[in-house]
Amino acid sequence: xxxxxxxxxxxxxxxxxxxxxxxxxxxxxxxxxxxxxxxxxxxxxxxxxxxxxxxxxxxxxxxxxxxxxxxxxxxxxxxxxxxxxxxxxxxxxxxxxxxxxxxxxxxxxxxxxxxxxxxxxxxxxxxxxxxxxxxxxxxxxxxxxxxxxxxxxxxxxxxxxxxxxxxxxxxxxxxxxxxxxxxxxxxxxxxxxxxxxxxxxxxxxxxxxxxxxxxxxxxxxxxxxxxxxxxxxxxxxxxxxxxxxxxxxxxxxxxxxxxxxxxxxxxxxxxxxxxxxxxxxxxxxxxxxxxxxxxxxxxxxxxxxxxxxxxxxxxxxxxxxxxxxxxxxxxxxxxxxxxxxxxx
Numbered sequence: 030x031x032x033x034x035x036x037x038x039x040x041x042x043x044x045x046x047x048x049x050x051x052x053x054x055x056x057x058x059x060x061x062x063x064x065x066x067x068x069x070x071x072x073x074x075x076x077x078x079x080x081x082x083x084x085x086x087x088x089x090x091x092x093x094x095x096x097x098x099x100x101x102x103x104x105x106x107x108x109x110x111x112x113x114x115x116x117x118x119x120x121x122x123x124x125x126x127x128x129x130x131x132x133x134x135x136x137x138x139x140x141x142x143x144x145x146x147x148x149x150x151x152x153x154x155x156x157x158x159x160x161x162x163x164x165x166x167x168x169x170x171x172x173x174x175x176x177x178x179x180x181x182x183x184x185x186x187x188x189x190x191x192x193x194x195x196x197x198x199x200x201x202x203x204x205x206x207x208x209x210x211x212x213x214x215x216x217x218x219x220x221x222x223x224x225x226x227x228x229x230x231x232x233x234x235x236x237x238x239x240x241x242x243x244x245x246x247x248x249x250x251x252x253x254x255x256x257x258x259x260x261x262x263x264x265x266x267x268x269x270x271x272x273x274x275x276x277x278x279x280x281x282x283x284x285x286x287x288x289x290x291x292x293x294x295x296x297x298x299x300x301x302x303x304x305x306x307x308x309x310x311x312x313x314x315x316x317x318x319x320x321x322x323x324x325x326x327x328x329x330x331x332x333x334x335x336x337x338x339x340x341x342x343x344x345x346x347x348x349x350x351x352x353x354x355x356x357x358x359x360x361x362x363x364x365x366x367x368x369x370x371x372x373x
Contacts, residue, residue, distance in 0.1 A: 077116070083219065085138060087139075087167055088143075091165055095130065095160050112144050113140075114141070142164070169217050170252070171244060172243075195219060227244055227245075291361045294365060309328075310324070322341050325360045340359050342356065
């Protein structure tokens, strides 16, 4: 659902819970409060005027459960504001306009959140209905499953830093579900940063040039398995070093190199179903000793990021076409070496 300001004249189009919807409409007009509908939740607040930097830190948000589904912000926000100033309030909504039975209240500081738990947990919000108020579990870790096994940790880190904010830690592991692929565990500085990253990564289908990727919150059981040194059943299938999974043997790769580095790289990409590499080369200058310096970029459709940089070779007297072919060989050999192969 697209983000939009809550317009009572447009939102209340059905007859479900009409009385309470009218009460909310009146409250919104009277208080001038702004509510925003965003992807299944209705939000109040955010950074107040004059607020600088990140939002309130860990421990400042509380989870509110067992809410009557016909209850809205006109009853809930004043109640939780009576404990301390709210930074944000989020009520989870159904398509019918009822709430989903839970909400989140973020205070300006941890002290107010603790006070809200003490004062309101078990509070009888209406006759026969007692709510649950407890510390919100603020997840900060994502799992990215289905990454290409050629992927290097530093390449993924640079890519994620360019797309998201608040990245703290990143590690690569064999995928628990997908053969010869990788899973990344990515930790962010806050739940909000992680949630925004998750949304971005789910929506951006170009992250891996169309390569299917599963993005989810890191499950507790999987985290425990990864943290347990004795639980390495995943590692018995193959090592993180992709060499055994990308070709039958190192010897067969060395034999392939007799055909040329470009042909070998093409074969490797074909085996891994990555698509044919596309080479771009541009010559820059010639040294006094006859060395040609050139810029290159190699795009492999199924790989996470392109390879690029600068290289040299001796070829002053070669025709232009042969110079480019020689440059491609130099670059292909460099890429194969970077992927962990010993070229003999």
